[in-house]
Amino acid sequence: MIGKGSFGSVFLGTLKKPRSRFSCFPSAMAVKSAEVSVSASLQKEKEVLDNVKGCPYVIGCFGEEITTQDNGEMVYNLLLEYASGGTLADSIEKSDGCGLPEYDVKRYTKSILKGLRHIHDCGYVHCDLKPENVLLVPTINSSGNFVAKIGDFGLAKRSAQSKKRRFDLDLYLRGTPLYLAPETVIERVQEPSSDIWALGCVVCKMLTGKSPWDRVEELNTEDLLRMIGDRRELPKIPSDISDEARGFLKACLVRKRMFRFTAEMLMDHTFLASVGEHDDEVKDKGLLDVQDEELVAAPSFSWSETDSEFSGSSFSGDWSLYSDDASGFSSWSEEDEDSEVQFIESSGKKVSLVGPLNCLASTIPIGA
Known part of the structure; x- marks a missing residue:
């Protein structure tokens, strides 16, 4: 095991x-x-x-x-x-809160984008993109380097576009609160653009070791969801990263999903320009x-x-x-510090929680 x-x-x-x-x-x-x-x-x-x-x-x-x-x-x-490289979360944790080298972030980001583009083209939304669900596999042309691959599709769903429907509203939210997009928290909508928001959170975590929602005080799940659902709140874009990285995050972390970049558009972003076609x-x-x-x-x-x-x-x-504690494959850790919650609805300008908070493993739909 x-x-x-x-x-x-x-x-x-x-x-x-x-x-x-x-x-x-x-x-x-x-x-x-x-x-x-x-x-x-x-x-x-x-x-x-x-x-x-x-x-x-x-x-x-x-x-x-x-x-x-x-x-x-x-x-x-x-x-x-x-x-064999474990998860992206493992690599970030080993950085002692400093984040990964920017070129590694670029390589991993480009791999994740290629995976997301394919998933979206197939008519699916991952719904739970986070560092724990990105796995690292050795590359073919250089020892010690890894390519990022998207895993854990237990919460994935078909997109509304694939069903030829305008919206696909779920009774329950899917995913991990820290990576949920505003439209998911407010409207219970999870479409390809929601994965792009989650990607922005993942890239920020890779660059800095911190979430764009990190604050001085520690937030509980209810406060976090209220912040994500508050139209006046904006995720924190780090100031100590390159201009290209900042531009990439801004393209992902747009509150209105219709203005958010797609995976195809992000592939051409200047942040990824230096990544070679065969690097990953x-x-x-x-x-x-x-x-x-x-x-x-x-x-x-x-x-x-x-x-x-x-x-x-x-x-x-x-x-x-056989047991292999040193394998680095810890995508499904028994300890999960992320919490699941029931959905939030918007009523006028107010965003209110409906029902009690449930602390469940992130592989189970919220409220299950």
Whole structure:
């Protein structure tokens, strides 16, 4: 086990016999698992990943599987690309609050934008873009560098444009309060422009180690949402960054979504001009080849809590699960300091909370 969250657990699986019939799979995979009875979020993530596959800046999916443990419990498993560099949140935390080097921020931002552009073109909104959900995979042409890939699609939804509807209002908000766009807090609207707002918050966090909503006093979730929903409040754009970076953040953090840049427009921003086309090529080019084979399900395998290997099936001789605390893959940490809340509605000029605040894991829709 290398991670745990509200949806279940994540295991690291490694290929024991590279020349076996499973050699089409990569040498290591991340396996997200949950009891079948509570696996709706993982199954939804699989559906979304199937519909947005084909982009090297979206975490790869190799299939799904239902297995049976020794106690008879049925488990749903989602087989994903393993990101040995951990999450973007891990890298930011290691900077001791100083942020990442600006060129690294540019590279990661361009990768995320390419992923968002593809997701939006496929008719989806991620709804929970944040550093914890951006995974780092080694690049192909330089050791020690990583490319950013978007992961965790458990809260993704189809955009209104893909449904040919004007709006797609949810009963519940999706995502993490610190990264919610104003229109999401006020109107309960989450469309591609909402992901762009979240991207601006992520870039600010990469550049400075802080959120654009950071204040001297610590804000609780209710105060934070009131601030985001207040039309008089503006996110704080750092003054100690380059003019190009400031311009990029201003293009993302526009309160009125109709004036916010799209992913396509941001690709041409001067902030990203110095990033070469091949600076962020992924290392594992076999990923897309495997995806093209449309592997819907892997061969059957099972494991028990006391046995770290797959056992009792044809899969047991080729794959094993092991604990790897130093792997850096902590996208689904058991500890989650972000909170979920029920929706806020606007009434005239006032923004008021409806219902009590709920502290839930960010992989569950607010109010669930």
